Every structure is written in C-alpha cells, then in structure tokens.
Amino acid sequence: MMGKVRVTERTSTAGASETKVPEFSYRNVTRRFRSGRDGEFVALESVDLDIDSGSFVCLIGPSGCGKTTLLNLSAGLLSPSDGTVHFRGARLSGVNTGVGFITQHDNLLPWRTLEKNVAIALEIGKVPREERRRRVAEVLELVGLRGFSQRYPSQLSGGMQKRASLARGLVYGPSTLLMDEPFGALDAQLRFTMQNELLQIWERDRKTIIFVTHDLDEAILLADKIVVFGTRPGRVVHVEDVPLNRPRDLAELRSSPAYGEIWERLWKLLDSSSHPEGAS
Numbered sequence: 001m002m003g004k005v006r007v008t009e010r011t012s013t014a015g016a017s018e019t020k021v022p023e024f025s026y027r028n029v030t031r032r033f034r035s036g037r038d039g040e041f042v043a044l045e046s047v048d049l050d051i052d053s054g055s056f057v058c059l060i061g062p063s064g065c066g067k068t069t070l071l072n073l074s075a076g077l078l079s080p081s082d083g084t085v086h087f088r089g090a091r092l093s094g095v096n097t098g099v100g101f102i103t104q105h106d107n108l109l110p111w112r113t114l115e116k117n118v119a120i121a122l123e124i125g126k127v128p129r130e131e132r133r134r135r136v137a138e139v140l141e142l143v144g145l146r147g148f149s150q151r152y153p154s155q156l157s158g159g160m161q162k163r164a165s166l167a168r169g170l171v172y173g174p175s176t177l178l179m180d181e182p183f184g185a186l187d188a189q190l191r192f193t194m195q196n197e198l199l200q201i202w203e204r205d206r207k208t209i210i211f212v213t214h215d216l217d218e219a220i221l222l223a224d225k226i227v228v229f230g231t232r233p234g235r236v237v238h239v240e241d242v243p244l245n246r247p248r249d250l251a252e253l254r255s256s257p258a259y260g261e262i263w264e265r266l267w268k269l270l271d272s273s274s275h276p277e278g279a280s
C-alpha cells in the first residue's frame with residue numbers, strides 16, 4: 001500500500017544525503033484558456049513552486065485567480081500551456097492517480113451505503129472484495145465513521161458526509177489530497193469541528209494536502225505554508241511559512257500574537273492583490 005512506501009521513504013537513513021524530492025514541483029507553469037473569439041485568456045501565469053511531501057499547503061486568493069486551475073493541473077485533469085508539473089520526481093502527462101480530489105460538494109451517491117460509496121474507486125480498480133472491505137474499514141476507522149458503514153448518505157449528518165467524502169478520497173492510498181474549499185458550505189461551528197478533525201487525521205496519516213480556501217483564518221490555522229495568489233493574471237504573489245506549533249489548538253491559536261502578525265501581513269497582501277494598481 002502507498003502509505004507503507006511513504007513511511008519507508010521518510011524514515012530511511014540510506015538516502016539522508018540525497019535531496020528530498022518534492023511532492024509537487026511547478027516550473028514556470030502558465031495555463032491559458034480560449035476566450036470567445038478574441039483569443040486567449042491567461043488563468044495562471046509563470047507559477048514556480050515546490051510542495052514538500054507530507055506538508056499541509058493552503059492556496060488563498062481572490063476569486064478567479066487560478067487556485068482551482070492549479071489543483072486541476074496537479075490532478076492531471078488539465079495540462080500546462082507552458083512549463084512543467086512534476087509529481088514525486090516524474091513529469092505529469094495525464095491523469096495523476098496519486099492524488100485524491102475532494103471538492104465542496106460531496107457527491108455521495110444516495111442509493112449506495114457509506115461502505116459502497118467509499119469503495120467506488122476500489123471497485124473501478126478491480127480490487128478484490130475482501131481487500132476492498134478491509135481497506136474501506138481501515139479508512140472509515142481513520143475518519144471516525146466506524147459503525148456507520150451500512151448507512152445511506154441521507155442518514156448521515158453534514159459532518160459525517162464530509163468525513164465520508166474524505167474517506168472516499170483516501171481509500172485508494174493517494175499520497176496527496178487536493179481539497180477545493182471542502183468546508184466552504186458548512187456553518188461556522190461544523191467548519192471548526194471539521195478543521196480540527198482534518199488536522200488530527202493529517203497528523204496521524206501525514207499525506208500531503210493542498211487545500212484551497214477563501215478564508216484566511218482557516219489557512220493560517222491549517223497550513224505549514226500559505227500560497228497567496230493575485231489576479232489579472234492569476235499568479236503566485238507570496239509564499240508564507242506558518243511556523244506555529246503543532247498540534248494546534250485552534251481555539252487558543254487565534255489569540256496568539258504570532259497568529260495576529262501573519263494574519264495582518266496576509267490580509268494586506270490579499271487586499272492589494274484583489275485591487276491591483278490600475279485595475280478598474
């Protein structure tokens with residue numbers, strides 16, 4: 001299983017002198033789209049970025065600045081117009097089966113039980129039934145849904161449905177989770193609970209997470225690194241390391257001075273990148 005391979009890599013001493021291969025390397029990545037009759041539109045321009053394996057990275061920026069486009073490029077659902085994307089040292093050229101993609105909408109199939117919803121990717125991959133059962137049980141345990149495997153989506157609370165889609169993203173052993181505003185539609189309290197739960201799962205499981213959010217608090221609370229995007233054209237304007245201690249107590253963190261400093265700095269950047277000079 002993928003998880004075992006990763007642990008071996010992380011604990012190996014044989015390669016201690018080798019440079020660590022990033023989970024993702026984006027080099028001069030530009031993505032253009034056709035725009036009506038009048039040519040092309042640059043959604044993302046000249047992105048140069050490395051994402052370390054096992055890190056939690058948040059992407060933040062104004063609407064339309066290319067965050068989802070970067071996730072789609074990472075999943076191999078789009079290819080760059082210029083530049084290259086490398087995943088674990090290999091250049092991406094096609095769908096990236098090493099990632100799980102989780103979006104705001106859970107898209108659970110209402111006619112399938114939780115167990116069967118989570119097992120879909122394994123069924124498609126023709127994983128034998130016994131192994132499927134074992135892996136689904138493991139992942140349901142990880143996200144705290146043991147005992148609910150025979151329920152249908154309509155019998156699950158909002159938080160449980162979120163955990164179910166997380167389980168579905170994790171079950172085939174991806175080394176990265178791409179999460180596109182997964183908690184955007186939740187009320188404040190459930191969102192806070194899910195942020196805490198996601199951190200606990202990540203701390204146990206240590207996959208790489210690339211997480212898109214519009215919420216600066218959420219980004220600082222979760223991330224090792226925050227990538228701030230600007231618009232017109234979409235591009236990376238700043239990368240902020242978040243050296244706050246882990247495990248993080250989200251409630252306490254909000255009142256710490258270090259948190260406040262990062263928040264102010266990024267808020268100013270976001271404000272100016274939402275209203276670039278000369279923009280109308």
Ligand SMILES: Nc1ncnc2c1ncn2[C@@H]1O[C@H](COP(=O)(O)OP(=O)(O)OP(=O)(O)O)[C@@H](O)[C@H]1O
Nearest residue numbers: 033034043061062063064065066067068069070234
């Ligand atoms: N397939 C596509 N065809 C044409 N234009 C696209 C396509 N996908 C994205 N775009 C455009 O590229 C720009 C960047 O879109 P993207 O969805 O990556 O932004 P975003 O930062 O994720 O926005 P939001 O925060 O609103 O979700 C937008 O102007 C969008 O309309």
